[in-house]
Amino acid sequence: MTPFEKFTEAEIITRILEGEKSLYEIIVRRFNPYLYKVGRSYNYNHEDTQDLMQDTFIDAYKSLLQFEGRSDFKTWIIRIMMNHCYRKREKSSFKNEMTQDINDNSKPMFSNSNNDTDKVIGNRELRHVIEDSLSKIPFDYRIVFSLRQINGLNVTETANLLSISEANVKVRLNRSKAMLRSEIEKIYSGRELFEFNLIYCDAIVENVMHKINEL
Template structure:
């Protein structure tokens, strides 16, 4: 696997466009979590989100030449993901997709006592993430997607406005309303970054699927 930290986005794109397909793995690993959060924030379950992610990465690879750098590559990629989510949602005719609790990993080590304390903290984080995810699923899409892009994916107000085709002022208003709606479901202190964490097992699965299709082409 290529060392992803050694290359900026534009350099990776250039290498892929000159025929070094293996470099696209850097893109997949670098933006897996961001696309995952978009899919879950849109309301899709784990399996549908993974399908949408793979579709998005393949779309991005097929149209990589069209990326002009007017926005960040992440913004360009998220726009493709949002379009795919919208199309899939339009095809949905029966009910809502089931919500699945996302597995979180504490990643903490230590002695037995520390491990016990870490387990308690892990369970608290897991429950907090579940509470936030369930609350967010009840927020109308127009507000939920702004919250997802700004608070979970950490996009700027300008990028969020550009992706959604609304004014920056509208982004701020919708974000504030989304937070207000969540207050009835969650405590005053919450950690949006704990939401929808992308398990490394799923990351490797997406990488294998995308790269298998690209390298076979």
């Protein structure tokens, strides 16, 4: 399916709706990493996150006709994943710490001005530290950091997904960086940030494709 890798989501979806169901594998592989990071940002473990991803991909497939291309597909499918995460949290009374301490005058994430957030996330030697630190900060800030800095959504997309103002997105992002900076300065390690290995990707693809072929 390599020739389809450069196709847009809209082009792939059109062909899926025309009967090429097997092309949905491209969608699953393309968005596995994004959904995984969202699930882990809710502090769900690896197994629960995989279950939520599978449910998300199945629901997205069933709703492809409703995707009208007015929003980015990544934003659309992340919203479905977030809804699943939210419902699971409510159902199980999953508690996330909250805070009212919002400060938009936070310092840069690191004192070295050359170390911006994108470079930090790209640094394999700091990824495990960031993962561990993210799990310790309040959810409101953790999810903004995940959407903006890890999943690459812009301010407007993030604001729309979370139903908050763009100003609040910026404030929470700054605050999350300050919280992370405090945590990261305590420890240093060398594992992956919310790593989703190919072996796991293959399993999700297999499960999702099996289920949609039964629809």
